[in-house]
Amino acid sequence: MRPTLHAALAAALLATPVAAQIPDDARVRQALAYAARVRQALAYAARTEPRTIDEQVAICEIEAPPFKEARRAADFRRRMEAAGLRNVRIDSVGNVIGERPGEPGQPVIVVSGHLDTVFPEGTDVRVRREGTLLRGPGIGDDCRGLAVLLAVARALDDAQIRTRGTVLFVGTVGEEGAGNLRGVRHLFETELRGRVTHFISVDDTGFEMTKDAVGSYRYRVAYKGPGGHSYSDFGVPNPVHALGRAIARIADLQVPAEPKVTFSVGVVEGGTSVNAIAAEASMLVDMRSVAPAALDSLDRRFHAAVRQALDDENARWPASPVRLTVDVERTGTRPAGTQPADAPIVRAALAAGRRLGIEPHLTPSSTDANIPISLGIPSLTIGAGGKGEGAHSLAETWDSQGSEKGTQWVLLLVLGLAGVR
């Protein structure tokens, strides 16, 4: 289904003064009839922002370590129900889904935040407030996004707005690191397969906006052999030496500046003693780009480098009966993808921002939106307002000054995509 576009609606609604920019469009006339209600929803969002922040804190004080989001998910399910969403459920991988139904045949918009944090079990997740500043691990990334989803649902209800499209509110699992986007993957592969026409991830803070998905391949590569003594067993292939050869080849890989393609050996480890030939030496490798073809080209050359290093180290000691082996394990895949700068969903988000005096800052990133972007589904990741610092660190903070604009931005964008009836 080609998604119906309601971006013009939002743009019209948000222009000031509205009357001066009315296109000759039935949808816009209809929209104007609803302008008062939309304004009411925006006002509600601003007025109840303190409650939204309280909810942000309450969510944040429930731990949600990687792969252990269940407690926060159960709580979020109750909060979705309290916010008036329908058919609230937790799917088979742990995503929380609540619905605000629209008309049949109209767009289906997913607006999501992610439940998981990067923090391990046992982290002190209590939130401390100092004026407008909140301190707590995860307070911005992504307790803010989760709280905004609930605020948007309540604002729509308060203003009695009915949308043409269906809006699905989702708290996803597995956005961070090793989670490898398993929550959002499940949505598009199984749970909501073929239904979703637009996807918005409300992730992190400020007014950042991502239309281009930085894809990544991650690997663990381990060279292995029998090991031995550095002196008495000298003359056999050495796994650390093979690893070094691989890294040296990777270090010299050539990549284009545009589209940006990156590679990094982030972690190396191997060996237990200066005077022993290690039995194993390994590295963690990260490769990224927004361009799938460029990423795949790099990936092929990476594999060739890993293999050549093995062959070179084995060939260095032709008389040795020892032959090293290499294990290459792909530990993460985030698909890449780009969208045009003038894609309707991008224009809608910029228009909504302009109405609120927001200047969104476009940055390629790696988020839940990678999955739908790679599938060609119009998608964005946008910040949820306020000012975050130190995401992924225990010292994470979030300043709520002006944060209601974040809530309003999400509200307007959802309305623009779903359409009002």
Added chain:
Amino acid sequence: MRPTLHAALAAALLATPVAAQIPDDARVRQALAYAARVRQALAYAARTEPRTIDEQVAICEIEAPPFKEARRAADFRRRMEAAGLRNVRIDSVGNVIGERPGEPGQPVIVVSGHLDTVFPEGTDVRVRREGTLLRGPGIGDDCRGLAVLLAVARALDDAQIRTRGTVLFVGTVGEEGAGNLRGVRHLFETELRGRVTHFISVDDTGFEMTKDAVGSYRYRVAYKGPGGHSYSDFGVPNPVHALGRAIARIADLQVPAEPKVTFSVGVVEGGTSVNAIAAEASMLVDMRSVAPAALDSLDRRFHAAVRQALDDENARWPASPVRLTVDVERTGTRPAGTQPADAPIVRAALAAGRRLGIEPHLTPSSTDANIPISLGIPSLTIGAGGKGEGAHSLAETWDSQGSEKGTQWVLLLVLGLAGVR
């Protein structure tokens, strides 16, 4: 002073039957006069071997972790005094030294064992006996050597043997690993500087014999930079990549087969996260040879490789303001050296072995003897009998079957070098 050689004495003493092989030599005639006493000493060593083993166990049950040999040293001092040695003392680095004086102007023989183990503080060092098998960390390496020193001193006293040369019994500190031979170094640089004519290290078990000192240089090399994010900071030199370049160069260094020269990058570590450019990446490197010139040649090429890798990684990113640095720390130096296969001290040890039915096995190794060998002082490291397994592991065992031959071998070699009067 050119050391006086008394090896012929031992050879003569040990031939069977003695009368059939008497060279026309005043010293040998003199020796024959003492043959009965020497035989008495050998018999005493055999008869009291159970006591020697008890002492080996008692020594071993006192912990002696690296750099923390003091408790075992204090105990060993008391044992030396009880064995009748004179002027027993602990020097400024912790070596225990006891004397058996000879005549002025005659050889000065050091016979030593090492006090330290590789085991950290808190290791369970209790020894369990199962028939002739003893289980305990350090039981062979080198509690056996220490116990044999005491047995030799007692056997000489029991047989009322006076030697021409002075015999210095020494328990050294710092033989293992990071100890970097600091005990024996101190002996030859300070404590006994210029006095010692022969050096015997009684180290480990069996009838191994080392005349060639495997020298080693050990390094920790660390490449450093500011680090950063693998995607957003891409385009700067990467310390892990510099490390890989260095290892790849080291892996291709060419070395001769004879004299044997070896190199190994034993340990690599760096980085904390797959998606971060590490701030530091390091390696531990071990290079060895019995040939000082070959080792120094390798060392120069190693340093060049480390430097070239830094330059190459920095040059890979000419537009980056980031420049990596490298720290090269030498963490260990053991000087190399060789002695002729027919050196008098080697012949003396082989002759003593033959008398006892021992077939010593010659192996280059890295031991306390490295220091005197590198100074041109006739020196050996020899095993102390019995059969050890799993040295440097918690599962170390030592089987005492026939171990009295180890005690006798040391006794005869010392007599051969010191001469009897």
